[in-house]
Amino acid sequence: MTDVSTPPPATGAAAVPRARGGHPLLRQVLVRVGTALLVLFCTATVSFFLVRLSGDPVKVLLPPDATARQEATLRASLGLDRPLVVQYLDYLWGLPRLHFGDSLVYNQPVGHILADRLPATLELAAGALVVTLVVAVPAGIFAAMRRGRASDRTVMTGVLLGQSTPPFWVGILLILVFAVGLHALPASGYGTFANLVLPAVTLAVYSVAVVARLLRSSLIDVLSSDHIRTARAKGFGPVKTVLTHGLRNASLPVVTVVGLEVGSLLGGAILTEQVFSWPGVGQLTIEAISHRDFPLVQATVLFFAAVFVVVNLLVDLSYSLLDPRVRTSP
Template structure:
């Protein structure tokens, strides 16, 4: 187990270093950062001063080394536009994104697990086909289009929920539904396939032969074992949600990391963009690593690889 965890940790660190290198390189490949910071009407003298001020006159390898060392100490510099340190901005916006991700995942699990169980129990019935159709629709539908549809129906038409902002819990309902519906299909399919495998197992037939109720057999004996990989997948999906919240937060004007990333990209605020990309990558890599460790702890076959 220790060897497996160490190997996965090395892979996670390698992925994190690659993400840091790519995020740093893409911003520099996008053009002259000094000219972008100075603005279109800046003179060559002003651009040269900015290049020296931010260390952009140094070799790229030196710039990357300085930036990576500072990032390891959670120092991403100051925002060009907001006139605050990057970590201050991230600290202010992070709770909104984490709250949105947690609520979205909870809604996805509350829908996906019962649907997956019902689809497996009533295999090849209209219940199964309806659940699969719901999953396919959720994966095929763009989440921004679904978000706009929710706004038109529940905010503009019925006026049940607010359109934008994050002042109250009602402001998180529509964004959480839009983001959670996109994660629901994979969770539902995995629950369904796990339940189908479990329901054909010998111990399930033994439990039924003992005269246990259907609910007892399905929930206590079946779902209890089938849900193990779903928990690991849920951790990975949470990482996807944190990274994919940019669109949803922009649609609903939630003041989270996604909205901050969008504002920073549109204003060429490069330190903020780099920090958000790296922080979201860290969340995703850590959650993926924990999911791998959990799977290995529960399945000895993975530890033998």
């Protein structure tokens, strides 16, 4: 005899158990944030100890004929005579409060120095990102739509050259052509749009190649799918089909690379700023390393690491907006 008080087993969507641990998206955010903080902690620790292998900054700050007593006095005033573990713990204690110590060379808080140089680096990276998107997205779409033709091979040849050419060499070449030869743009300086053009183009060359190549490959895969053939059968033109139905589906891997390239643009600005005498964080990093300015080197390294970590975090979270299936993934 059947027990009518026992409900039948659920089927379909009702049979799916509720996800444990709260909302999947919130859990994903917490895991990503925890991982990001762990990466930053490891970066701060490694940079603290590695930078001290470069030598004694007192030897650089004092003239060669300085006495041992003068060196000891300066070392004590800078706090470098304390045990290494004490210096490390003091450094970690200041990080949550965004206190990175005082520069050994400039005698100013490191945070103030970074704040003064950061706008120039952000301006350069933003200019390079605009050049990347304006050039790479149309180039990738054009190459995908003209697959196998001469125009596609021409675009891919330019992409290959862009990925194979060192950025600092591109910068020197642009200076020789547009600054020395044509006198059209300044070779160095900061403050005007003309000063920004050559550094931004130099910094964007590699990113343009990467984004254009990936967008082309992703679009070629999407354009061979069933829903694209259905759109063409309904009478949609090739341009409308690509822009309306193909581009969004092909954007997921491209968003990843663009996000990573944002971090690469900031990190790659070190050499570009050096070539064009651009007064940003990249040039500041080179100066800090050459003077063995421990607090300043540690802060710049942590800054670039934080940029990569934050950008990767935002890219991971953006997946849930572009592809709702990611929200339910473990």
